[in-house]
Amino acid sequence: MPYSTISPHVRIGALVGVLLTVLTGAALFLMHGNSQPTTVAPPVVHHHPAPPKHLHVVRPTVDPLLPAPLRTALVRYPVVVAAFSAPNSPVGKLTVAETRAGAAAAHVGFVSVNLLDDKVAGPLTALLPAGELLPDPGFAIYRRSGALVFRSDGYLSRTGVAQAVKVAR
Numbered sequence: 001m002p003y004s005t006i007s008p009h010v011r012i013g014a015l016v017g018v019l020l021t022v023l024t025g026a027a028l029f030l031m032h033g034n035s036q037p038t039t040v041a042p043p044v045v046h047h048h049p050a051p052p053k054h055l056h057v058v059r060p061t062v063d064p065l066l067p068a069p070l071r072t073a074l075v076r077y078p079v080v081v082a083a084f085s086a087p088n089s090p091v092g093k094l095t096v097a098e099t100r101a102g103a104a105a106a107h108v109g110f111v112s113v114n115l116l117d118d119k120v121a122g123p124l125t126a127l128l129p130a131g132e133l134l135p136d137p138g139f140a141i142y143r144r145s146g147a148l149v150f151r152s153d154g155y156l157s158r159t160g161v162a163q164a165v166k167v168a169r
Contacts, residue, residue, distance in 0.1 A: 063146025065127065067120040069141065077109030078144045079162060079169060082124070085137040086115045095137035095155045102161025103159050108141075141168045 062074045069088050073080040083099035085092025103110035115121045115136055124136055127148070135142075135153035139165060143149055150168040152160075 009066070024108060034118050042045055050119065062144060065123055066142075067113075067123045068105075069120060070124070071111075073109035073111050074144045074146070079106075079165060080109035080111055080142050081139055081165060082105075082111045082113050083137070083139045084113050084121070084134045086113055089137065091155060092137040098158045099139045099161050100154065101158035103165065104157075105158060106163040106165035141165060143168075 014028065047169060062071045064071070066074070066090075068130040070080060071084060073169045081099055081103040085096050100110050101114070113120050113134070115134060123133060124140075125132075128134070135151070138151065139156070139161065140148055140152070141150040150164050152164065156164070
């Protein structure tokens, strides 16, 4: 008879312990179990990747009759200044340097054309009216379409070149 061997004091202590455990659990449940949470959970946002965009790159149309260096520059810049000179000409070198500086000041493209290079000078001469030649030294301003919009025979300072670009635009 195990029940009879437990003293009444131990039985009362065990009963009080069980009652305290039940009461503590009930109190915690009543105090926290039914109350609303004090923090609000952030909304769930589902990120879906954007559908791929198909970009259609359109290259500017440049006259295919123009020589490659000028065509390349016109693809990058809407306006290009071409300096013409013969090699070993002191005035030609000065013209090229001033034309390059004027183009840079006007924020347009620049190409130097050696008048003895038939692959570059030849096609440009062919686009001039019959009987005309490229100036030696000199420069010309071309628009992206390949249109010759300004031509200068002889030397012009960088300020003059930049002003010519401004007028030709």
